Amino acid sequence: MSPLAAILVRDMRIAIRVGGGALMGVLFFLVVVTLVPLALGPDLALLKRIGPAILWLAALLASLLALDRLFAADHDDGSLDLILTGRAPLEIVVAVKGVAHWLTTGLPLIIAAPFIGLFLNLDARAAAALVLTLLVGTPALTFIGLIGAAIAVTLRRGGLLLAVLVLPLTVPVLIFGVAAANAAVAGPVPFGTPFTVLCALTLASLVVGPFAAAAALRQEME
């Protein structure tokens, strides 16, 4: 097994075992979305209109939930020191850790979204658009979150700082993700316009995230 495959397999194993964050994200997602119809009442037209926005907000919060331990756990038990003495570039290791995190927390959200969307009176067309936007947009959330997770690595209450640092940076992803999901259902903008911007945001964050996070980690190790 190559060094990078080893990191991917290890992180996914830890996430799906006891104490890992994989199921927590989906459960949190389910709880938040379930609360919305209970708070707003059974107004089906209203729920249908705000459904994509609620699901996107819940996915955003859920994908940040497990992120604070991503580097902090490796820092606390000394694994990060050893990772830095490896021959694999830190930027790539960081990116692989991001991919493992997305596969274990982002992907389950996307699979659960159409079912949880039934609570919000989402029809098949809206659910398909939502899944597509989440599939493209959640990697951006994870990779932007990497930067916050790397900055908060040595802090005891890093989770709160992470949310404060990362949430403002995710605003563009949220705006274009919700816009694309809404456009597919209601218009008037064609689906392609906001969706293309969303793709661009994801591609940019896939490049910037690992480099910024690796730079932050190197700085923290001093």
Next chain:
Amino acid sequence: MRLSASDLACRRGGRDVFAGVSFSVASGEGMAIRGRNGAGKSSLLRMVVGLVRIAGGRLALEGGDPELTVGEQAHYLGHQDALKPSLSVGENLRFWSAFFDAASADVAEPLAAVGLDALIDLPAAYLSAGQRRRLSIARLLAVKRPIWLLDEPTSTLDAVAQARLGEIMRAHLASGGLILAATHSVLGLDGARELQLDQASLLQAEGQVQA
């Protein structure tokens, strides 16, 4: 292969930890780093790995791979054992052995060398402190790297395991490796040199000292 340092200085948190530290260790040689708490033993080792910035002086490795840093040719055994509690003993060691691109994926032999082969499927969460340390030491055996940087390697080990570690270190030196170990106790290496870190200056005891 020869690892040499001249006039190394370390500054951490705005405080000078040590300055003017020089040493030279060649293949087959071990060096014990000694000093009171806070003298900078761990910082010196972390500096050699590349985890602490060199504030002054020079660190050079002759005869190593010029494409790689010293840290990339070294094993660092720190205070923390770098083990994941939810992974088994075998999975923990297989991960590090794959991450460091070991020539062989076999972990049974290094585990047997530290006496943990019977626990290969036990989650690391159930290991005692001494067993965790032995599992870390198995990493040094699973992946071949010439330089070993050991920070208090004998802490938490019982007498039998300390003797076993002595044998492992002697075998490493005999195969042409070199060892730097920060320690307060006896290492069990015949003819190892000593580097005394004290009062933020150098008091280097050259020559052959029983360490």
